[in-house]
Amino acid sequence: MKTNQKFIILSLFIFTLFSSNVQVVAQSHKNMVIKPYYLNLKHAEVQLSTSSNRLTFKVDVIAVKNCNLSISAYLQRYTNGNWVNIKSWYTSNDSAKKLTLSKSYTSTRNHKYRISATIKCDNEQIKKYSNVVSY
DSSP states (O other): OHHHHHHHHHHHHHHHHHHHHHHHHHHHTTTOOOOOOOSSEEEEEEEEEEETTEEEEEEEEEEEEEEEEEEEEEEEEEETTEEEEEEEEEEEEEEEEEEEEEEEEOOOSSOEEEEEEEEEETTEEEEEEOOOEEO
């Protein structure tokens, strides 16, 4: 009987010890931001704005090293619950560490727009989206 009591008390003690550590670890990581890790790409940013009755976007890419770098950008309009491509642009450089694609476009008003960009650096490919703009 005493052996069972000792076992139960020891089990409760161990359970209490480990459960409090889990809470401390969870609280210490509460504000941690997890970012994806890319082998070849250091920075990729997509911005969309409106000015002078035009939509203007810019895609900036910085690679870790020179690579076959390309940007495919698609202007998308939110229509009937879906993002629909309405215009596309492309640029590339066979051996570059930095690449920028910047364009303006006049489109119809009273819609939501965003840019979807596919960025490639050698065998690595990522997709990034801009902010949404109501125009």
